[in-house]
Amino acid sequence: MAKQEPTAGTTLWAASQEGFPTEKLTKNLRTDILVVGAGIAGSLVAEALSALGREVTVIDRHPPGAGSTSANTSLLLFEIDNPLVVLADKIGKEKASRVWKRSFKAMRNLTKKVKSLGIDCEYIERQSLLLPGKVLGPAGLRRECEARVALGFPSRIVERDHLLADFGIDRPNAILSGNSAESHPIKMALGILRKAADNGTKVFSPVEAKSIDANEKRAVVTTKHGHRITADFVVLCCGFDPPKFLQAKQHEVVSTWAAATKPQPQNLWPSRALIWEASDPYIYVRTTIDGRVVVGGEDEDHNDNERRAKRIPSKIKRFRSKLKLLMTRIAFENEDIDYAWSGAFGASETGLPTIGNVPGMPRVCAVLGFGGNGTTYAQVASEMIANALSGRAEPDIDLFAFGARN
Numbered sequence: 001m002a003k004q005e006p007t008a009g010t011t012l013w014a015a016s017q018e019g020f021p022t023e024k025l026t027k028n029l030r031t032d033i034l035v036v037g038a039g040i041a042g043s044l045v046a047e048a049l050s051a052l053g054r055e056v057t058v059i060d061r062h063p064p065g066a067g068s069t070s071a072n073t074s075l076l077l078f079e080i081d082n083p084l085v086v087l088a089d090k091i092g093k094e095k096a097s098r099v100w101k102r103s104f105k106a107m108r109n110l111t112k113k114v115k116s117l118g119i120d121c122e123y124i125e126r127q128s129l130l131l132p133g134k135v136l137g138p139a140g141l142r143r144e145c146e147a148r149v150a151l152g153f154p155s156r157i158v159e160r161d162h163l164l165a166d167f168g169i170d171r172p173n174a175i176l177s178g179n180s181a182e183s184h185p186i187k188m189a190l191g192i193l194r195k196a197a198d199n200g201t202k203v204f205s206p207v208e209a210k211s212i213d214a215n216e217k218r219a220v221v222t223t224k225h226g227h228r229i230t231a232d233f234v235v236l237c238c239g240f241d242p243p244k245f246l247q248a249k250q251h252e253v254v255s256t257w258a259a260a261t262k263p264q265p266q267n268l269w270p271s272r273a274l275i276w277e278a279s280d281p282y283i284y285v286r287t288t289i290d291g292r293v294v295v296g297g298e299d300e301d302h303n304d305n306e307r308r309a310k311r312i313p314s315k316i317k318r319f320r321s322k323l324k325l326l327m328t329r330i331a332f333e334n335e336d337i338d339y340a341w342s343g344a345f346g347a348s349e350t351g352l353p354t355i356g357n358v359p360g361m362p363r364v365c366a367v368l369g370f371g372g373n374g375t376t377y378a379q380v381a382s383e384m385i386a387n388a389l390s391g392r393a394e395p396d397i398d399l400f401a402f403g404a405r406n
C-alpha cells in the first residue's frame, strides 16, 4: 500500500495557513493529560481539558492541523452522515435519536465556543439544504423531516418552486435546516489550540507516539525517539491512521475529493446555505467568505494516497457533470477552478465515531473514525472526555464506546 499521507493536491486553506509554534521534545516528561494528535479533535480536547484547569500536553508527529483537518471543507452540520430514519433502522430509534440530539447539541456548543473564545476563523452560521438522492428520495426526505421535527430540530421541507427561486435547483423538494456553520478549518483548529496554549497547554512537534504502556495508575507513551511521557490519562486523537498499538479495529478509511473555484458573483444563491444530497456517493457545495464555491464528495473506500492524487482530474469531471445537473449557476470549467485536493478520513458502517476507553488499556481513551462530519464529532468527543475526567455525568458513553455498533 502507498504511504499514507493526509492530503494530495493543493487545498484552499494551505495559502492562508499560519504555522503554530511548537516545542521540541528533548527529555522525558510528566503530565496530567497527554493528547496525541493536534487536529481538530486534539485541539478541542486540549482546550476543553485545559479550560478545566488540567495540565495538558499535546504531541503530533506532523505540524498541528496537518492531518485530515487540513483538507476539511468545513461544512459544520448537526446532520450526520446517516439520516435519522436510516440510522434508526441500523441501531434502533432510541439510540439514533440520542446520537442526533447529541450532534445537534454539539453544533450549538461549537458555535458558542468559537464565538465566546473569539476564534478568528471565518466562522459563519448558515442554513443547510439536504437534497433528495439515492439514499432518501423525495418521500424519504418527508419522513426524515417529520422525524427531525418530532425531536425539535429546526428542519422544514421546501418545495420545487422555492428551490428554483432561491437556489436555481430543480428537484422535487429538500430539507432546509438551521444550526449549521462554515469555517476556515485550519484557522479554527489552530485558533482553538492557541486558546489551549493560553491555558498552559504545551504542544510538541514533531513527536510520534510509538508505544504505550498503561496500568490502573498511569499511562506511559514512548516516542519514536525514545522519550517517555508519563501521564495520568492519555487521549488518542490520531485521526484516520491510528498507531499500531491501538489494536482495536473499528474503522475503515475513506478517500474523498474537493475543489474550490475562483471567487464568483456573490448572488449565486443568496442565503449561501450549505448544500448536500442524500446520496452515496454524494456531492456537497458551500461558498467561502470571498465568494468561492467549494465542491466536494465522491468518496471511495480505500486509503491509497497515489490513487487519491491520480484521481483528482477525473473527480473534477464528475463534479462538473453533477453540477451541470444540479446548479448551472456555478462556473466550474477548468479555468474557473483554483484549487483541487483529496484527503482521507476514518469511517464506520453506521457513520458513528468511536469515543471511549480503549479496551485493555486503563487510563487511555481514543477518538476514532469521524466520517464526513468530523468536526461535529470532535466537539462531541471533547465534551464527553471533559465530562468523564471531571466526574460529571456523561449519558452517551454507550453510544460511541469501543465495541458499540459503530
Ligand SMILES: Cc1cc2nc3c(=O)[nH]c(=O)nc-3n(C[C@H](O)[C@H](O)[C@H](O)COP(=O)(O)OP(=O)(O)OC[C@H]3O[C@@H](n4cnc5c(N)ncnc54)[C@H](O)[C@@H]3O)c2cc1C
Binding pocket: 036, 037, 038, 039, 040, 041, 042, 059, 060, 061, 062, 063, 064, 065, 066, 067, 068, 069, 070, 071, 072, 073, 074, 075, 076, 077, 207, 208, 209, 210, 237, 238, 239, 240, 241, 242, 243, 256, 257, 258, 296, 341, 342, 343, 344, 345, 346, 370, 371, 372, 373, 374, 375, 376, 378
Ligand atoms: C477532503 C475532506 C473534506 C472534509 N470535509 C468535511 C466537512 O465538510 N465537515 C466535517 O465536519 N468534516 C469533514 N472532513 C472530515 C474531517 O476533516 C475529519 O473528520 C477531521 O479533521 C478529523 O480530525 P482529527 O483531529 O480526528 O484527525 P486529523 O486532523 O487527521 O489529526 C490527527 C493528528 O494525529 C496525528 N497523529 C497520528 N498518529 C500519531 C502518532 N502516533 N503520534 C503523534 N501524532 C499522531 C496526525 O499527524 C494528525 O495531525 C473532511 C475530510 C476531508 C479529507
